[in-house]
Amino acid sequence: MITLLKSAKIIDASSPFHQQTKDILISDGIIKKIANSIPNKKEYQLVKKENLHVSCGWFDTSVSFGEPGYEERETIKKGLQVAAKSGFTAVAVNANSNPVIDNKSAVEFLINKANGFATKLYPIPSLTQGSKGIEMAELYDMQQSGAIAFGDYKKPIENDNLMKVSLLYAQNFDGLILSFPKNNAIAGAGIAHEGINSTKLGLKGSPALAEHIQIARDLFLLEYTGGKLHIPTISSAKSVELIKDAKKKGLQVTCSVTSHHLVLTDNELHEFDSNFKTNPPLRTNSDTKALQKGVNSGVIDIITSDHNPMDIEHKKVEFSEAKDGVIGLETAFGAVNSVLELEKFIEKITSNPRRIFGIETTSISEGKTADISLFNPDEKYTFTKGYILSTSKNSPFINKKLIGKVYGVFANNQLILNS
Incomplete structure (x- = not known):
């Protein structure tokens, strides 16, 4: 052809x-x-x-499909079709399935299931067995089977020594460790950014401090161990500053931000629409502006959709009971393109993620x-439900x-x- x-x-x-x-x-x-x-x-x-x-193919470094175990949310086949029609020629798939992707057989299952599609799938299996944060998974075996990084999706590694050992061990094969930036003890049962809006709305607050403390800990560990650390989906102004300072020290740390955190704030919560319930939570306008500045300055390396389909039974419920997560493949470009220069978006979703995750770069030549x-x-x-391609419909951009x-x-x- x-x-x-x-x-x-x-x-x-x-x-x-x-x-x-x-x-x-x-x-x-x-x-x-x-x-x-x-x-x-x-x-x-x-x-x-x-x-x-046209640009080089877009690469989304944080995508969740339901399969195996949650096929009602999104199958791998459907997810890859959505990704292609959303402009993505490659996606990195998280381990939050049932069972969790935490061994070489599970990694190979994902890769084989995605064979033959236009969009290529790269697995990010869990760092720990069962994503329980107790025992490190077989990282080397999974990398040999096709894993490109390791992280417990949306789950912080609370054990300081486990994170230290993981950073040390992964250096033996140039592995990339992901650490979700949240301190559960500080965040508690918070479901919205702790601030004026959470107080007005009577929602339990999760302070940005929970993110800052975890990032600071991880950066101290990285400085001690060496190795490569990626901090996914930061959400606050202080987080940008912490990572900026670490990069000035020469630490091998990178980070990403979601498309929705670049454009939406916690002002959206006034209707108690669970489509705006995210992890980390939507924060303030000053945080959003700082994240945009972080992208433009180069502190933030990657933009991701953080696509995480949720079926209606887990979303069309009371805000406090709803699960976190939004779909984002279909809207990542249209949302971010409204606040960033085109070339900056392209850089953050093509060459940067490929370099950081060790994927061969491409060129239109x-x-x-x-x-x-x-x-x-x-x-x-105006983005309406008619534009949604995903099986699940939990988009925060409906009517935006x-x-x-x-x-x-x-x-x-x-x-x-x-x-």
């Missing part, structure tokens, strides 16, 4: 065609030619879209494998105005487009 992308503006700092509008000819999954104009022959699969932009996201960064629209629509991807020699 030969595919021709017509009049595509290339956003790829590693490409000689960066910021240029070109035709792109792809044959057998390889970019054969990039030129001002390539004649359209009848046998070509033609892609011609309004204001078409002749002779390279075609791994491409297709989108229109300028289209404005977004800027930027995704057309689809070309990856693994497959063209996947939104209808």
Whole structure:
């Protein structure tokens, strides 16, 4: 199959065609030619879209699918289809399934289940057995089977020595350790950011201090042990400062922020809509602004959707009883594109995550494998339930105005487009 992308503006700092509008000819999954104009022959699969932009394929480093165990939330097949139509050619899948992904057989199950799809799946199995935070899992065996990092999803490692030993042990095979930034003793039973809104609404507060203490502990341990640490989904201004200072010291620490924490605040909680119940919780406007600044300055390395489907039985209940989590694949681009420069978003979701998680980088250049996201960064629209592709519908962006629509991807020699 030969595919021709017509009049595509290339956003790829590693490409000689960066910021240029070109035709792109792809044959057998390889970019054969990039030129001002390539004649359209009848046998070509033609892609011609309004204001078409292309970049290297987007990589989401924190995605949850229900399978195995919670298929009613999202299967791997459905999740990868949603990811492709949302512009992602690769996703890193968390271990929060049933059973938990904590051994080499489970890692291989995920990889085999995802074989043949346009979007590639990379497992992030749990750091500890059963994600219980007691005994370290068989990290080396899982890496040999295809794991790219290790972390207990949304569960902090409370045992200081266990985190220390994990950071030391992973250095033997250049492993990447994830540590969720939350101190449970400080957070307690909090379900919203501790502040004015939680007080007004009568919701138990979870202070940002719980995040700061955990990050500070992990950074002290990292300074002692060496190794590589990734702190997923930070949410506060102070967290940005802590990580900024650690990077100045030369520590190998990276971090991510979710698309919803970059644009939403705890002001959204006044309707007690459980679609806004997240972990970490939505925080203040000053935190959101600090996170945006952290992305622009380079302190924050990665933007993730933190896609976490929840079925209606766990979401359409009282706010205090609802489970945390939002779906985010479909809205990650449109949400963040409204507050960040396009090239900054592309950097945080293409080259940076691949470098940090040890995945080969790509380039939109002749002779390279075609791994491409297709989108229109300028289209404005209101996101409604009709735009939701996921099995679960727990989106915090329903009826929100977004800027930027995704057309689809070309990856693994497959063209996947939104209808």
